[in-house]
Amino acid sequence: MAIHLLDPETEEYIDIMPGDLTGFAEGGDFGRLLSYSMAGIELRSPSGEELNLTEGSEAIITLPVSPEIANNAETTIPLWFFNEEEGYWQEEGEATLEGNTFVGNVSHFSFWNADAFADGVFLSGTVTSSFTGEPL
Secondary structure (H helix, E strand, O other), X not given: OEEEEEOOOOOOHHHHOOOOOEEEOOOOXXXXXXXXXXXXXXXXXXXXXXXXXXXXXXXXXXXXXXXXXXXXXXXXXXXXXXXXXXXXEEEEEEEEEEOOEEEEEEOOOOXXXXXXXXXXXXXXXXXXXXXXXXXX
């Protein structure tokens, strides 16, 4: 079993976490995530086979939060998992603040994140050289 906690207040956090903290809320809205706590959870059998929960089962996870973050956090916050196939975070369920931890139910093991959600936009364009007018 491997559980790796990621503290959003550390410098290496952004280099270790998967994705770029963008995701889709349960209603389909795209936005940015403000992470309060994150964990990568992976279970393997003694022979190295990846293990996961059976369909319809849930596990309880507890994500620690620094006292500074806990003092400013909502008492209930969305849970997000990193969708490796799509390359973004996806909302699934919620966690409740209990002291300095967020506690929630998950349906599978992967990277899980307790995050606030902020609306985002898709922006598309071309950057051109001010000298030549050519696309960079």
